[in-house]
Amino acid sequence: MTETLAQRVVRWQREHGRHDLPWQNTRDPYRVWLSEIMLQQTQVSTVLDYFDRFLVRFPDVAALAAAEQDEVLGLWSGLGYYSRARNLHACARQVVDLHGGAFPRSAELLATLPGIGRSTAAAIASFCFEERVAILDGNVKRVLTRALGFGDDLAVAAHERRLWDLATDLVPDAPEGSPDPGRSPDMPAYTQGLMDLGATVCTTRKPACLLCPLQATCKALAEGEPERYPVRTRKLKRRAESWWLLWLVGPQGQVWLQRRPQKGIWAGLECLPVFDSEAALPASPAGLSAQALPAFLHVLTHRDLYLHPVQWRCEQADQPPVPGLEGRWVAAGDWPALGLPAPVRRLFEAQ
Numbered sequence: 001m002t003e004t005l006a007q008r009v010v011r012w013q014r015e016h017g018r019h020d021l022p023w024q025n026t027r028d029p030y031r032v033w034l035s036e037i038m039l040q041q042t043q044v045s046t047v048l049d050y051f052d053r054f055l056v057r058f059p060d061v062a063a064l065a066a067a068e069q070d071e072v073l074g075l076w077s078g079l080g081y082y083s084r085a086r087n088l089h090a091c092a093r094q095v096v097d098l099h100g101g102a103f104p105r106s107a108e109l110l111a112t113l114p115g116i117g118r119s120t121a122a123a124i125a126s127f128c129f130e131e132r133v134a135i136l137d138g139n140v141k142r143v144l145t146r147a148l149g150f151g152d153d154l155a156v157a158a159h160e161r162r163l164w165d166l167a168t169d170l171v172p173d174a175p176e177g178s179p180d181p182g183r184s185p186d187m188p189a190y191t192q193g194l195m196d197l198g199a200t201v202c203t204t205r206k207p208a209c210l211l212c213p214l215q216a217t218c219k220a221l222a223e224g225e226p227e228r229y230p231v232r233t234r235k236l237k238r239r240a241e242s243w244w245l246l247w248l249v250g251p252q253g254q255v256w257l258q259r260r261p262q263k264g265i266w267a268g269l270e271c272l273p274v275f276d277s278e279a280a281l282p283a284s285p286a287g288l289s290a291q292a293l294p295a296f297l298h299v300l301t302h303r304d305l306y307l308h309p310v311q312w313r314c315e316q317a318d319q320p321p322v323p324g325l326e327g328r329w330v331a332a333g334d335w336p337a338l339g340l341p342a343p344v345r346r347l348f349e350a351q
Helices: 005-016 029-039 044-057 061-066 069-076 083-099 118-129 138-148 157-170 187-200 219-223 342-350
Strands: 239-249 255-259 289-292 296-299 303-313 328-330
Touching: 005 187, 029 044, 029 083, 029 118, 044 069, 061 083, 069 083, 118 187, 138 157, 138 187, 138 219, 239 342, 296 342, 303 342
Parallel strands: 239 303
Antiparallel strands: 239 255, 255 328, 289 303, 296 303
16 A cells, blocks of 8 residues: 555654654643744754743743743843744733633634744644644745645745645544544654654755655656745845944943834844934933944844944943933843843843
């Protein structure tokens, strides 16, 4: 009997897939959810340390829900995409308030929680509850479009919906005679297998096709152009901006910080005052030591920020040196625990 795609993926994952990551080999939805959110647009090597630190401070969803948002942002600082941290905190509170501290057992209900999209909800439901639902993150899109020879443009919503339908048709069957046809014990290995194939074998460039369990039927390999898939014509438009950062330092190393707006870049984080031009910077008071530091580039997903720090050394830290400047003085020993943009944190740590 010919193996299905799902059976080949399951067999390969159990023999050759990844099994040593700290969020694997668990059915704890809290740990799986935490890892899935952290891994969105972030490499595994970066997530490892953050994952461990979060579990030490917040060992369960109740502990995370009880925390203040500033503490959550502080632990997240440097991981980027801070809306994930705000949604993480909001989601924990909803799980506690609306679901009695237990994550829902279906992808449909999980997707109603803040920050959990369709693919993340399916990953949690598959790993933890064996639900027969498809995931479709970036790695899995690459594996499936190549295996199926799916060449339609995924920038078109209708085409992506069709790929979702095809992915759903491929999930492992429930065992014969199972009392719940919506669940299969093969789902965790299948879901992890697709992720592992995309991360380690079916890579964006130079895929290791000879090591792939799907090579015999992979249409992209048969065509000789696996790197042509997936097809997506719409690209993010990059643009560059220059920001001036006013870095006020008090006599005991205090720093002046402002809360960023709740929308936009670094939303909700504590930050140095930002100005969109050198001319917009306030004039330094007479006698105040001011120094323009070397500018540097900070790269975001769709924007290049050229940051120009200007440091003022202040003799007093009991009031703002510039009348009307919003913010507050933060002691040298207190800012490390705050949610700071990564480039601002690096500036402080380098002093």
